Amino acid sequence: NTSVILANLWSFQEDPTLERHFKGHRDAVTSVDFNCNMKQIATGSMDSCIMIWTLKPQMRAYSRFVGHKDAVMSVQFSASGHLLVSASRDKTVRLWVPSVKGESTAFRAHTGTVRSVNFSSDGQTLVTASDDKTIKVWTVHRHKFLFSLNQHVNWVRCAKFSPDGQLIVSASDDKTVKIWDKNSRECIHSFSEHGGCVNYADFHPSGTCIAAAGPDNNVKVWDIRTTKLLQHYQLHVCMHGGCVLVHNVAFSLQVHTAAVNALSFHPCGNYLITASSDSTLKVLDLVEGRLLYTLHGHQGPARCVAFSRNGDYFASGGSDEQVMVWQTNFDGANYDEVLRLQKKEASVEQPHGCHAHLPAQVSESAEPLHYKSSSKDCGRSGGWPSHPSQTPRAQSQPPYTAPESGVPAALTNTLEHIVGQLDILTQTVAILEQRLTLTEDKLKECIDNQHKILQLPHSAAALSAISS
Amino acid sequence: LRGLVVSCSASYRVTTMSSGDSNPAATPIPCEDVQGDGRWMSMHNRFVSDSKGKEPDVLFVGDSLVQLLHEFEVWRKLFSPLHTLNFGIGGDATQHVLWRLSNGELDHISPKVVVVWVGTNNHGHTPEQICGGIMAIIDVINQHLSQAHILVLGVLPRGKSPNPLRERNKRVNTLVQDKLASVCYASFLDVDPGFVHSDGSISHQDLYDYLHLTPQGYQKVCEPLYMRIKALLEMHAP
Numbered sequence: 001n002t003s004v005i006l007a008n009l010w011s012f013q014e015d016p017t018l019e020r021h022f023k024g025h026r027d028a029v030t031s032v033d034f035n036c037n038m039k040q041i042a043t044g045s046m047d048s049c050i051m052i053w054t055l056k057p058q059m060r061a062y063s064r065f066v067g068h069k070d071a072v073m074s075v076q077f078s079a080s081g082h083l084l085v086s087a088s089r090d091k092t093v094r095l096w097v098p099s100v101k102g103e104s105t106a107f108r109a110h111t112g113t114v115r116s117v118n119f120s121s122d123g124q125t126l127v128t129a130s131d132d133k134t135i136k137v138w139t140v141h142r143h144k145f146l147f148s149l150n151q152h153v154n155w156v157r158c159a160k161f162s163p164d165g166q167l168i169v170s171a172s173d174d175k176t177v178k179i180w181d182k183n184s185r186e187c188i189h190s191f192s193e194h195g196g197c198v199n200y201a202d203f204h205p206s207g208t209c210i211a212a213a214g215p216d217n218n219v220k221v222w223d224i225r226t227t228k229l230l231q232h233y234q235l236h237v238c239m240h241g242g243c244v245l246v247h248n249v250a251f252s253l254q255v256h257t258a259a260v261n262a263l264s265f266h267p268c269g270n271y272l273i274t275a276s277s278d279s280t281l282k283v284l285d286l287v288e289g290r291l292l293y294t295l296h297g298h299q300g301p302a303r304c305v306a307f308s309r310n311g312d313y314f315a316s317g318g319s320d321e322q323v324m325v326w327q328t329n330f331d332g333a334n335y336d337e338v339l340r341l342q343k344k345e346a347s348v349e350q351p352h353g354c355h356a357h358l359p360a361q362v363s364e365s366a367e368p369l370h371y372k373s374s375s376k377d378c379g380r381s382g383g384w385p386s387h388p389s390q391t392p393r394a395q396s397q398p399p400y401t402a403p404e405s406g407v408p409a410a411l412t413n414t415l416e417h418i419v420g421q422l423d424i425l426t427q428t429v430a431i432l433e434q435r436l437t438l439t440e441d442k443l444k445e446c447i448d449n450q451h452k453i454l455q456l457p458h459s460a461a462a463l464s465a466i467s468s
Numbered sequence: 469l470r471g472l473v474v475s476c477s478a479s480y481r482v483t484t485m486s487s488g489d490s491n492p493a494a495t496p497i498p499c500e501d502v503q504g505d506g507r508w509m510s511m512h513n514r515f516v517s518d519s520k521g522k523e524p525d526v527l528f529v530g531d532s533l534v535q536l537l538h539e540f541e542v543w544r545k546l547f548s549p550l551h552t553l554n555f556g557i558g559g560d561a562t563q564h565v566l567w568r569l570s571n572g573e574l575d576h577i578s579p580k581v582v583v584v585w586v587g588t589n590n591h592g593h594t595p596e597q598i599c600g601g602i603m604a605i606i607d608v609i610n611q612h613l614s615q616a617h618i619l620v621l622g623v624l625p626r627g628k629s630p631n632p633l634r635e636r637n638k639r640v641n642t643l644v645q646d647k648l649a650s651v652c653y654a655s656f657l658d659v660d661p662g663f664v665h666s667d668g669s670i671s672h673q674d675l676y677d678y679l680h681l682t683p684q685g686y687q688k689v690c691e692p693l694y695m696r697i698k699a700l701l702e703m704h705a706p
Contacts, residue, residue: 028521111705154549173549277521301521319521 014329016283016293019313022053022323024062028301029317031074034308035081040098041315042084043304043323044072050086052098053323065102067094074116078123083140085126087114093128095143107143109136116158120165127168129159135170137182149180151187158200163207167224171198177212179224189227193220200262205269213260219274219284231289235260235274235282262304266331267311275302281316283330297324493593493601496567499560508557508564515555516572524553524577526697529565529605530585532558532680533624542686546694550701553577561589562601566608574612580704581697582609582616587623587640588633588679595639602644606654617700618654620644621693625660626679630668657696661688 027046034041041053050065050072070089077084077098084096093114096104112131119126125146126138135149135156154174161168161182168180177191177198196215203210209223209230221231258278265272271292272284281302283293298318305316307328315325499508526547528534534556537543543554555573557564565586584605590598606618622645623637645656663674663685670678674685681689 155551173551 016295016314016326016329018297018324019327020053020055020325022051022062022325023321024051024064025049025317025321025323027071027321028303028319029321029323030072030303031076032304032306032315032317032323033076034306034313034315035077035098036079036309037081038308038310038312040077040081041323041325042075042077042098043315043317044075044086045317045321046071048072048088048090050075050084050096051323052084052102053325055325063098063100063102065096065104067096067102067104067106068092071113073114074118076117076119078119078140079121080123083119083123085117085119087117087128089113091130093117093126093138093143095140105143107138109138110134112155115156116160118160120161121163122165125161125165127159127161129156129170131155133172135159135168135180137168147185149185149187151178151190152176154197157198158202160202162203163205167203167207169201169203169210171201171212173197177201177210177222179210189224191220191222191227197259199259202263202265204265205267211263211265211272213263213274215259217258217260217276217278219260219263219272221272221286231286233284233291235276235291258301261301262306264306264314266307266328267309268331271331273305273307273314275305275316275318277301279318281305281314292330295326298322491597491600491604493562493590493597494566494604495563496570497563498567498571499557499564511557512568512571512573515553515568516575519553519573519576522553522577524551524579525701526550526552526581526583527555527577527579528552528583528585529555529569529573530583530621531556531560531565531589533588534583534585536680537686537690540683540686542683542690546690547697550697553579556585559589560586561591561593562586562598562605563590566601566605569605569608569612574609578613579616581619581700582613583619583621583693583697584609585621585623588626588637595636595643598636598640599643599647602640603647606648606651610653614653616653617704619696619700620648620654620656622656622658622660624675624681624689625664625670626675628670628672628678634664657693659689659693661692 022041022043025043025045025047026049029043029045031044032041039054039056041055043051043053045051048066048068048070050068052063052065054061068086068088068090072086072088074087075084076086082097084098086094086096087109088094091108091110091112091114092106093109094104094106096102109128110130110132112133114128114130116129117126118128119140124140126140126143128136128138130136133150133152133154133156135152137146137148138144139146149168149170152170152172152174154172156170156172159168159170166182167188168182170178170180172178175193175196175198177193178187179189179191180186181188191212193212193214195218198212198214200213201210204221208225209221211219211221213219217235219231219233219235220229222228223230258276260274260276262275263272270285270287272286274282274284276282279296279298279300279302281295281297282291283295284290285292298316298320299322300319302316302318305314307314311331312328313325314328315323317323498512501508528537528547534554535558536556537547538554538556543552555568557568560568565584584602586605587598587602590601593601602620606620609616609618622641625634625637627633641656641658645658648654648656663670665671672678673682674688676682676685
């Protein structure tokens with residue numbers, strides 16, 4: 001049955017689903033992070049508190065950590081999950097042990113609001129960004145000040161270490177995104193965002209590029225080796241009395257604009273999720289270069305978003321004080337599975353005269369001739385950075401073995417990719433051919449019927465009246 | 469607690485100031501929707517909702533001279549980087565600004581400096597009444613934002629040739645400047661760079677309709693204003 005084949009072709013990509021919905025903060029949620037143990041989520045809020053939410057239903061749902069004297073702007077678990085760090089408008093940074101007792105030590109880090117704090121991947125250093133226009137680097141042990149980076153001329157909203165810890169990226173209200181070398185302490189490049197303040201920036205998991213969240217609902221992806229702009233997403237929103245139309249065409253007329261407040265890369269590097277003041281989360285497919293999903297749920301600006309360490313979940317927080325935890329789903333499809341499914345369906349005998357039609361459900365912006373690779377197959381041709389995935393899903397795949405001929409494994413992978421794509425293309429063309437045949441048959445039927453109608457006496461007169 | 473008006477009827481929270489009842493310029497009142505499209509209230513509501521989630525260090529509030537400033541390049545270059553909000557509405561007199569500030573516009577923000585520029589639209593009021601209106605505005609701001617410094621800008625001269633309104637505005641400035649000498653959380657700034665020439669005329673190149681500023685006019689006004697605001701912000705810094 002053609003429609004079943006078509007349905008399978010389109011729907012193998014599963015949509016994200018809302019998993020949990022936490023309430024408890026008494027003001028906007030500004031920051032969210034997953035613990036690598038996958039059991040906890042930490043959120044920071046304008047209400048000055050940090051909450052630790054438990055994902056396992058049997059356990060107590062949350063702990064509230066009190067200590068900061070003003071809004072909490074940023075929270076992060078260390079890679080090991082043993083520590084939680086937070087940054088606040090009270091100008092201090094706190095290091096917490098995320099247990100029931102919630103012990104913490106605090107240190108005054110800046111002379112203005114501390115907007116962002118980030119662990120290096122080895123957990124030894126912290127980088128903080130502040131309204132006092134500086135970025136500072138500290139040791140985690142005894143929070144010793146190491147050095148500061150002073151080239152921004154306005155509030156620094158965000159500063160993050162690169163995955164290898166050698167670089168720092170920062171985003172500022174002075175409309176620049178800067179890359180710094182942690183060892184030489186120099187600014188090695190400054191990207192200008194002429195549109196306005198940059199709220200957030202982060203490294204791609206490969207460390208070769210950065211994404212920056214700008215005003216006017218735009219996201220830019222820059223290659224830091226060549227300093228070239230790789231991708232530019234203009235995510236316009238047009239509001240008509242509560243109903244939201246989503247356009248992602250760069251030249252459409254802007255009626256309503258909003259800022260992107262935060263973004264997060266999927267650990268495999270193929271997806272980017274953004275949180276916008278227009279209340280939506282948007283999932284971008286970085287390989288195809290397009291919008292994949294728009295998620296509605298928050299009532300009011302979405303302030304923060306983060307993928308879990310293995311990408312299976314993501315969480316968001318908003319001005320509506322809510323925290324939402326979603327199951328990703330869309331990163332899971334494997335083209336091998338798709339091919340197996342196609343072959344199984346195609347072998348079923350097609351009854352004569354059945355009418356193929358598009359399935360009613362089409363994923364929001366999915367197109368035909370489109371497939372998603374598994375999170376493991378990141379080595380695409382075309383220059384998109386690949387990242388070796390550590391996801392459990394990848395580990396369940398049989399490992400690739402290099403052929404004896406000495407052809408490099410990466411080349412073999414790419415070739416298998418291309419072959420897989422060609423297979424699906426071939427099958428889709430075959431399906432289209434079937435549909436065309438059916439359409440031709442139907443048309444012939446209609447023409448025959450028309451002839452029969454014309455042979456009736458009164459209808460011939462009626463037809464000639466119309467044509468004159 | 470919100471005094472948001474949905475229809476024409478006013479169901480608002482009012483904090484009447486001291487003996488404001490006898491001074492129409494100091495009695496808070498929303499602007500009457502004479503034309504019938506509710507624009508004034510729409511702007512006010514937008515200011516209130518815009519202020520949630522913004523963190524301005526500076527707030528400008530007043531009439532069309534404030535409102536139009538937002539549309540000029542000088543705003544983007546000088547004031548945007550200071551994290552500034554603009555709550556100006558064309559045509560507003562002191563009593564309208566007083567109502568807006570008492571009904572939500574100050575509820576969600578804590579700027580360090582508030583710039584007040586109003587008075588030229590108070591038609592039919594005496595200079596003493598207008599001064600009273602401005603003082604009432606300063607009171608409301610101070611009650612909501614005890615840490616903020618309030619910067620009152622002098623009302624500009626208007627009209628091509630000498631006229632009673634110029635005299636009125638000049639007198640208002642004198643009275644306000646006098647009163648503020650003894651207030652520590654507010655100060656007066658005369659931003660008139662000398663628009664009135666020796667022959668008593670005002671040039672349309674500074675005030676294109678002898679009331680509103682051209683880009684060149686704003687440039688002259690904003691430079692000393694910007695310097696003063698920066699100095700106030702630096703004083704505020706830890």
